Amino acid sequence: MSSEAEGQVxxxxxxxxxxxxxxxxxxxxxxxxxxALYEPSQGGGDGGDDSLAIVVAHGFTGSVDRPAVRRAARVxxxxxxxxxxxxxxxxxxxxxxTVGDREVLDVAAAVRWARxxxxxxxxxxxxxxxxxxxxxxxxxxxxxxxxGGDSGEGTHGGRTxxxxxxxxxxxxxxxxxxxxxAPARWxxxxxxxxxxxxxxxxxxxxxxxxxxxxxxxxxxxxxDPVPLSPAEAAAGLGPTPLLVVHGDRDPYFPLDHPRxxxxxxxxxxxxxxxxxxxxxxxxxxxxxHRIGVWLTAA
Numbered sequence: 001m002s003s004e005a006e007g008q009v010x011x012x013x014x015x016x017x018x019x020x021x022x023x024x025x026x027x028x029x030x031x032x033x034x035x036a037l038y039e040p041s042q043g044g045g046d047g048g049d050d051s052l053a054i055v056v057a058h059g060f061t062g063s064v065d066r067p068a069v070r071r072a073a074r075v076x077x078x079x080x081x082x083x084x085x086x087x088x089x090x091x092x093x094x095x096x097x098t099v100g101d102r103e104v105l106d107v108a109a110a111v112r113w114a115r116x117x118x119x120x121x122x123x124x125x126x127x128x129x130x131x132x133x134x135x136x137x138x139x140x141x142x143x144x145x146x147x148g149g150d151s152g153e154g155t156h157g158g159r160t161x162x163x164x165x166x167x168x169x170x171x172x173x174x175x176x177x178x179x180x181x182a183p184a185r186w187x188x189x190x191x192x193x194x195x196x197x198x199x200x201x202x203x204x205x206x207x208x209x210x211x212x213x214x215x216x217x218x219x220x221x222x223x224d225p226v227p228l229s230p231a232e233a234a235a236g237l238g239p240t241p242l243l244v245v246h247g248d249r250d251p252y253f254p255l256d257h258p259r260x261x262x263x264x265x266x267x268x269x270x271x272x273x274x275x276x277x278x279x280x281x282x283x284x285x286x287x288x289h290r291i292g293v294w295l296t297a298a
Contacts, residue, residue: 026113028088028105032095036085036110037064038117042077049296052080053119055110055174057130059181059279060099060197061214063091068280072125075285079292081119085110087130089217096219099201100132101227107137108172115171123176123295128252128279131182132230134174135261138240139233141172176298177237178291180245181279183253184231184260193252193278234264241298242268245283245291247276269294 026034041050054076058069063086073082087106089097097103107124114122126134189195200206201218210216234242242265246258255272262270271290276282 024113026085026106026109028102028109030102030105032088032102032105033093034085034088034106034109035064035092036083036113037073038113039073039077039082039084041079041081049080049121051120052296053083053114053117053122054080054292054295055083055085055107055114055122055124055134057103057107057110057124057126057134058084058087058090059128059130060097061090061210061216062087062127062130062280063215065091066280068283071285072127072280072283072288075288076125076292076295078289079296080123081114081117083110083114087133089219090215096217098219098223100129100136101223103129103133104137104140107133107174108141111137111141111174112172121175122173123178123298124174125178125180125291125295126182127180127283128182131179131279134177135179135182135230135237135242136228136233138174138177138242139228139236141174142238142240174240176241176243176295178243178245178295179230179261180283180291181247181250181253182230182244182257182261184234184257184264185229186226188253188257190254191252197252231260231264234261234268235266237265237267239267243271243291243294243298244268245271245273245287247273247278247282249275250278250282252278 022038024036026036028034056072062069064084069084073084076082086093087103088095111122124134189198200210207218210218244258244262258270262268273287
């Protein structure tokens with residue numbers, strides 16, 4: 001690597017192919033096709049950073065083209081290049097949703113794509129289900145500063161974890177993580193919206209509603225074994241910084257969830273947002289700008 005003058009901001013020389021927006025189809029490590037969109041930085045905010053890319057992971061029933069996802073991408077582009085994508089079973093992606101299990105492979109594919117385009121730093125922002133996924137992804141795909149590099153070894157069990165550890169982990173790690181409106185533990189049914197969601201996921205009639213009404217194709221098999229919980233994953237992040245953002249009016253997950261996530265991580269920051277509801281639909285532009293600033297400094 002070439003040396004540079006002291007104090008000079010180092011920026012990657014991103015290939016010319018990334019000068020404009022680009023849609024593509026990625027392949028996760030298990031072969032599922034994932035639709036994705038790359039958009040270069042617009043250079044607003046703090047001036048933009050060509051070395052940085054932000055990967056945005058939507059919530060359950062979202063997709064790359066949903067208005068709330070597009071709004072988040074528009075704000076984040078003022079700070080860095082942005083990759084948005086549709087999780088498996090959502091939008092134009094293939095496969096079926098496993099509601100947070102194998103979705104770590106989708107995030108890994110998006111992060112690898114960002115690095116292949118020349119971005120030296122890649123950070124992830126996840127909303128609701130996407131928030132739980134980016135935390136687990138960061139624990140499973142450890143970067144150069146993590147224990148054992150990008151091996152993924154030494155993590156907890158689970159079929160997804162075992163599969164991921166056996167794949168090529170190079171360039172799939174996240175340098176910082178933001179989890180917005182994310183659960184800390186699985187199988188939570190303490191609120192009416194979560195009881196409805198469990199009906200959609202676990203019952204044949206619910207999955208039909210998911211496919212026809214919510215345009216989300218849901219896998220009909222239970223987790224076997226149960227994957228690493230978000231709180232357990234947060235405890236395995238090591239030096240990777242984690243920002244936990246949660247609304248005090250979230251109708252899905254009460255405040256013990258974000259507090260548990262933040263307490264489990266080694267390097268964490270917790271923002272409780274007054275008046276905010278749930279996930280990307282409730283994230284106002286002012287909050288998204290604050291997240292963008294945090295990511296550029298992380």
